[in-house]
Amino acid sequence: MDEIDTRPTAATRLEVPVLIVGAGPAGLVTAISLARQGVRSLVVERHPSTSIFPRATGVSTRSMEIFRSFGIDEEVRRGGWGIVPRQATVRWLGDPEPVEGALGFPDADVAAAVSPTTATVSPQDHLEPVLVDHYRSLGMGEIRFSTELVFFEGEADGVTATLRDRIDGTVVTVRSRYLVGADGHRSTVRDALGIPMEGPDDLGQFISILFRADLSTVLGDDVYGLYVIGGDAGPPTVLVPSGADDRFVFAIPLLPGMDAAATAAAFPPERCIALIRDAARRPDLDVEILASNAFAFSAQVASRLRDGRVILVGDAAHRMTPRGGRGMNTAIADAYDLGWKLAWTVRGLATEALVESYEIERGPVGRRNVALSMVPGEGGGTDDGLLEDLGAVVRSAVIVDDGSSEPASAAGADPSYWPDARPGARAPHAWLSIGEERLSTLDLFGRELVLMVAGDAGSWRTAAASVAESMPGPAVRIRSVGRWLRDTDGTFAETYGLSDGGAVLVRPDGVVAWRMRSAPTDMRRALAAAVAVATGRGSDADRDVLSGVVSIAGAHEEAA
Ligand SMILES: Cc1cc2nc3c(=O)[nH]c(=O)nc-3n(C[C@H](O)[C@H](O)[C@H](O)COP(=O)(O)OP(=O)(O)OC[C@H]3O[C@@H](n4cnc5c(N)ncnc54)[C@H](O)[C@@H]3O)c2cc1C
Structure with a gap:
């Protein structure tokens, strides 16, 4: 394992395996994912704290699954409050006949069929401190606030960066193996690399007013995730409940070409208060304006996510409009994909090919969103958002594509997502138990390569021990479902598409790397080849082995 760490070797020179620029959701999830794999990082954030604005409020099912794997899902949920996960189009905020529309999040009972957790509404200014505390609790790195990246230079084997403390002006040089640009949509890292953004950045301008008011008697018991308020005068405005503490965001469309000065002049606090009172039809409503800022709708992707040892993640890689509520959730999933890949490469458990697969796997997801x-x-996509959130099937050189197609039962499925254990898919949820404890298949993933075996796993264990002895790379943990772990609902083998002795190799990010529907005749050879491919060491010979593996039953597995 790499010896370098964040402890200073001199007051102005640090060494760290991974330098992360930006302490938003993307940077923090990358840092936590590295820490969970035993790799230190240094996170720098130019602001004195994490975001003080609620920003994203919708935390998707997949994001909550990731937080469950960190053990912080309940902490994240504590920032939320009961809300109807739909949008309401209304004439005014107390409209007794709201027209309901999709918000891209599933109802709890729909989510319960496919996940051990549920999406939640919890503002970003609650989420980010939870992530910071968790990262610090892992003791594998440091966050420096009021510290900005001012310069960096990539070399073949690493990156040298210059950081400036914005309070006392101190300048520090950091040498790292990788630099992660998690620095948001105005990414300085991306700009310095000269990576252009593609797509429109002028899809509409808004002023966003953060205010506090007691709207409980106006909104009633059923508070929606978002209100589109269509008055008679002018284009619709939007209200987003943004915290259990009576905070709301009120967004008003701006005329094209209005700059910051014109916006500030057109929307003094008295006018903002008057507009909010109008929308609530409460002329005497007590409104406290907390902040306001202008923002533009953009739908842009970076033309590349990587330049040598420098990698873009989150909004730095793709900027989307708030429609569909996917910006932050895509950033979190990107970071969860990237973190373990960087860690395993730094630790020598995998080759650079694993880091390369980040862009190949996540690029298409970002572009689609x-x-x-x-x-x-x-916004587009399915009403409950599950297909986009859980249903991505990624392809890359570290996934053994076995040519299997979408399960027949998925066609026209309602809900939109149908569990699928094809290579490249998120390994599906199924309830299991051990003794009195109930756990999800998803609770078994997160740190290692896990081989989920249907039925007796004795021969797989022997094969895994032999693979571990003879080749470098990570250990494979064997989980036998049906023996050691009970298949509580009797759904595991069918959901995973396995017959007795078949197995699925799952990566730390919960993505299926390889599936062998039934036991192969030469388990050792098959498993060695699959682990080699999953860690970026796969050769043509390994691929040949995997495409020609014969199951004990004698039938050829579906080959690519
Ligand atoms: C009003 C609003 C509503 C939204 N609603 C939703 C929603 O409902 N659902 C959803 O999923 N998404 C939503 N989003 C989008 C979501 O907020 C972003 O997608 C998310 O914050 C992206 O996370 P990130 O970590 O990539 O970037 P950011 O959160 O932007 O973090 C980047 C960080 O990098 C720091 N930084 C930048 N340059 C430097 C530098 N040189 N040195 C050091 N630090 C630097 C910045 O200060 C910042 O803190 C919304 C956004 C807005 C504005």
Whole structure:
């Protein structure tokens, strides 16, 4: 394992395996994912704290699954409050006949069929401190606030960066193996690399007013995730409940070309208060304006996510409109994909090919979500959002594509997502138990390569021990479902598409790397080849082995 760490070797020179620029959701999830794999990082954030604005409030099912794997899902949920996960189009905020529309999040009972957790509404200014505390609790790195990246230079084997303390002006040089640009949509890292953004950045301008008011008697018991308020005068405005503490965001469309000065002049606090009172039809409503800022709708993707040892993640890689509520959630999933890949490469458990697969796997997901966010109204995609959130099937050189197609039962499925254990898919949820303890298949993933075996796993264990002895790379943990772990609902083998003795190799990010529907005749050879491919060491010979593996039953597995 790499010896370098964040402890200073001199007051102005640090060494760290991974330098992360930006303490938003993307940077923090990358840092936590590295820490969970035993790799230190240094996170720098130019602001004195994490975001003081609620920003994203919708935390998707997949994001909550990731937080469950960190053990912080309940902490994240504590920032939320009961809300109807739909949008309401209303004439005014107390409209007794709201027209309901999709918000891209599933109802709890729909989510319960496919996940051990549920999406939640919890503002970003609650989420980010939870992530900071968790990262610090892991003791594998440091966050420096009021510290900005001012310069960096990439070399073949690493990056040298210059950081400036914005309070006392101190300058520090950091040498790292990788630099992660998690620095948001105005990414200085991306700009310095000269990576252009593609797509429109002028899809509408808004002023966003953060205020506090007691709207409980106006909104009633059923508070929606978002209100589109269509008055008679002018284009609709939007209200987003943004915290259990009576905070709301009120967004008003701006005329094209209004700059910051014109916006500030057009919307003094008295006018903002008057507009909010109008929307609530409460002339005497007590409104406290907390902040306001202008923002533009953009739908852009970076033309590349990587330049040598420098990698873009989150909004730095793709900027989407708020429609569909996918910006932050895509950033979190990107970071969860990237963190373990960087860690395993730094630790020598995998080759650079694993880091390369980040862009290949996550690039298409970001581009799709950006495109969906351009669809007017509620944004594109399925009503419950599950297909986009859980259903991505990624392809890359570290995934053994076995040519299997979408399960027949998925066609026209309602809900939109149908569990699928094809290579490249998120390994599905199924309830298992051990003794009195109930756990999800998802609770078994997060740190290692896990081989989920249907039925007796004795021969797989022997094969895994032999692979561990003979080749470098990570250990494979064997989980036998049906023996050691009980298949509580009797759904595991069918959901995973396995017959007795078949197995699925799952990566730390919960993505299926390889599936062997039934036991192969030469388990050792098959498993060695699959682990080699999953860690970026796969050769053509390994691929040949995997495409020609014969199951004990004698039938050829579906080959690519
Ligand atoms: C009003 C609003 C509503 C939204 N609603 C939703 C929603 O409902 N659902 C959803 O999923 N998404 C939503 N989003 C989008 C979401 O907020 C972003 O997608 C998310 O914050 C992206 O996370 P990130 O970590 O990539 O970037 P950011 O959160 O932007 O973090 C980047 C960080 O990098 C720091 N930084 C930048 N340059 C430097 C530098 N040189 N040195 C050091 N630090 C630097 C910045 O200060 C910042 O803190 C919304 C956004 C807005 C504005």
